[in-house]
Amino acid sequence: MRLADLPTPSLVLDRSRLMRNVARMRARAKELGVTLRPHMKTAKSVDVAKAVHGGATGPITVSTLAEAEHFAKAGFSDMLYAVAIAPAKLDRAAALMRAAPALKILTDDVEAAKAIAERGKTLGVRFNAVVEIETGGARAGVDPTSPELAAIAATLGRAGMLAGVMAHAGHSYGCDGIAEIEEVAEAERAGVVAAAGFLRTKGHAFDLVSVGSTPTALHARHLQGVTEMRPGNFVFFDLFQHGLGMCGAEDIAVGVLASVIGHHRARNHLLLDAGALALSKDTGANRRIESVGYGLIRDPGAASPREDLAVLDVHQEHGILSARRGLDAIDPLPFADWPIGRRVLVMPNHVCMTSAMYTQYHVVDGGDEVVAVWDRVNGW
C-alpha cells in the first residue's frame, strides 16, 4: 500500500525520521551518563518504545494507567506513571504490578502518601512511590528541602515504598532561547538532586533521581546526581519544538495525510478533509513561527514544509488552507494546481495532541510505501 491508497485523514509516521531522532536522544543520554526512560505520552506505541530501546522492553514513562496496562501486556515492566495518583486508582495499579512489578507511581501529597502506604498494606503490595519535586514549573510537586517532602518521604519510607524523586521542567516549553533552556535544565537537575540529598541525609535509601522534558534533555549542561531522563516529544517533534529551536522542520516525523475536498474561489481558500478533530485545536507553535495556524503542509516526498500555504482555520472536519500571512498575498490561489483529491501532509502544531485522535500510525520509511501499521493506546 502507498500513501495514495490510504483513507484521509490518516496519521503517517516516517520511521527514518523517528530513528534519526531516537539516535540523537540515545547519544544525549549516553553523553550525560543517564538512563533514557522515554515518555510514552506522545507516541503511546509499543513499536516506538521498542525503537527507542533497540528492540528491548526498556524503562518507559507513561501518562495514563491505560498506557501502563497496554505496555505491560507487551512485556514492559519498568514504568513510571508520571501523574500524581488519586487513591481510587491504587487498586488498578496494584493489579498491574502482577505483570509489571517495577511499576512506579507518583505523589506530592502527604495524605495521598498515607493512602498509598495504607492501601498497599491492605492489598499486600509494596508500591514503588516516587515523590514529585517542584523546580520552577509551577504545576505540581513539593519544594526540594521542604517539611512537606520530609513528611511524604517519612510516610512512604516507613512502609518501604519510597522509590525516588522526580521533576518535570515543563516550563522549558516557555523559554526564549537555548541559554534560558540551559538554566531551566540546571534548575530541574539541581532541584531534584537537592531533594535526593535532603532525603538521604534523613536516612532514606533509593536509586531513582529523574528529570524530564525534551528541551531540557537536549540542553542540560550536565546531569550529575541524576539517574535518568524522561523526554517524550523528541521521538516525533512538531512545529512547536521546531519553533523552540529543538529540531529542524525535516526532523518532524509525523503528519496528517489529508485530501483537498473543496475550492472556495470567492474567499480564496482551499478545503482539506482534516479539521479540528484530525489536527487538534492546539495553536502553540504560532508563538514562535509566524502564520502556522493549525499546521504547515508538506508535499509527500518533500523534506520540508511549503512556505506558501497553511491551515489557517479549522471546523470539526474541515481545514481551511490559505496563503500564509506575512507573505505577499497569493490572490487568487493557483486552484488548478490543487485539484480536488490532491494530498498533502499537515505537520502537527503539537504532536501529542494531534496523534491522540488516531488509533494507528501508518508507517513509511522515507518514501511513500506503507511499510507497517503501528497501534496506539488512547483513553484512560
Add this chain to the structure above:
Amino acid sequence: MRLADLPTPSLVLDRSRLMRNVARMRARAKELGVTLRPHMKTAKSVDVAKAVHGGATGPITVSTLAEAEHFAKAGFSDMLYAVAIAPAKLDRAAALMRAAPALKILTDDVEAAKAIAERGKTLGVRFNAVVEIETGGARAGVDPTSPELAAIAATLGRAGMLAGVMAHAGHSYGCDGIAEIEEVAEAERAGVVAAAGFLRTKGHAFDLVSVGSTPTALHARHLQGVTEMRPGNFVFFDLFQHGLGMCGAEDIAVGVLASVIGHHRARNHLLLDAGALALSKDTGANRRIESVGYGLIRDPGAASPREDLAVLDVHQEHGILSARRGLDAIDPLPFADWPIGRRVLVMPNHVCMTSAMYTQYHVVDGGDEVVAVWDRVNGW
C-alpha cells in the same frame, strides 16, 4: 455502579437533560414543519440518535464515513454525509449503500460531481448527491443562483444522481444576540430555497432542501421551502452554546468526571486528572463567559456550575483548577474542602471536541447511579 465508582477521567451523560433538550428540538421541528435530521458529529452515538427519534432509526447527518458505517450497522439508512466528498471515498460510500441505500453524499465542485457521476456509472451505483450552498458561512458551498451550481446540478442530474441542496450557517456561532442569529437563519433558509428554485426552473427534480446548525434551528423565524434541519450540538449543549444564549447552564448534559490529584499551595491552585486530552484545547466559550478557561466545574448532584473555580490551564493530563478571574481573589483556596480524590464534573467548553476523546458515555438519569454505558464511534 455510581459516579463515585467510575475511573477518572470519564465522560458522563445525564439522560434526563438529553431528553429535555431532545424534546425541545423535536417541538421546534414540528413547529417549523420540517424533518429533524440530527447531526451525529456531536454525539456519535446510536443511543443518542435513537433518543432523538423516539427509539427509531430515523434520518441523521454524519460527519465521517466511520460514523456512516457505524450507524448503518445499527440499522440507520437515511444518512447525509455532510462533508464534501473526495473522489477516493466514493468506493467506500458505494459499499455502504448496500446497507444504507438512502445514504447521501455532498459536493460543491463540478470536477467532483463529474467523478461522482462517472464512478457511480462504473460501479453501477446511483449516488444520492446533495449540493452545498454558500449562504454566508464563508467555508464551503457555491452561490445559490450561480453558473457553478447550474453546472454541478447538470452533471449530477444527467446521471440521475441529484438528491437536493443544503446549507450550513456555521457562522451563527459568531453572532451577537438572538436578532443576529435570526438574520443568519433567514439568510441560510433563503439561500438554500433560492438555490432549489433556481435548479427547479432548470428542470431538476429533488426533494431535499436542508439547513443546519443548532442556533439557526432554534431561532429561524420560519423555514418555508425547507424540508429538514440538521442541528447537532443541541443534544448536549456546552458552555459555548450557553454563552451564546442557546441554553441554560442546567441544560448542559455532558461533563467530564475528574478527581483532585494535587494541591499546590504556593501557587494557590488545585490539580485535576483531566487536562488537555480529557477536556480538549477548545477555549471558544471564553469569548462570551468571563474566565471559563477550559471548563467550569459542577459538583455531582448540583444543577449548575460553581462560580468560584474553573479549569484555567491544562497540560496533557493535568487540569489546573483555580479561582476564576474577575471575582474577588480566593487566597488561599479552601484546600481542606478539596481533599485529594474529591470529584467534580467539568462542563465542556465545546462538547463536540471534548467528547471526541472518549469511546463511551457513562449515562446517569439525574442522579449519581450509572444506568447505562453508550458507545461512541470516533475516527474516520
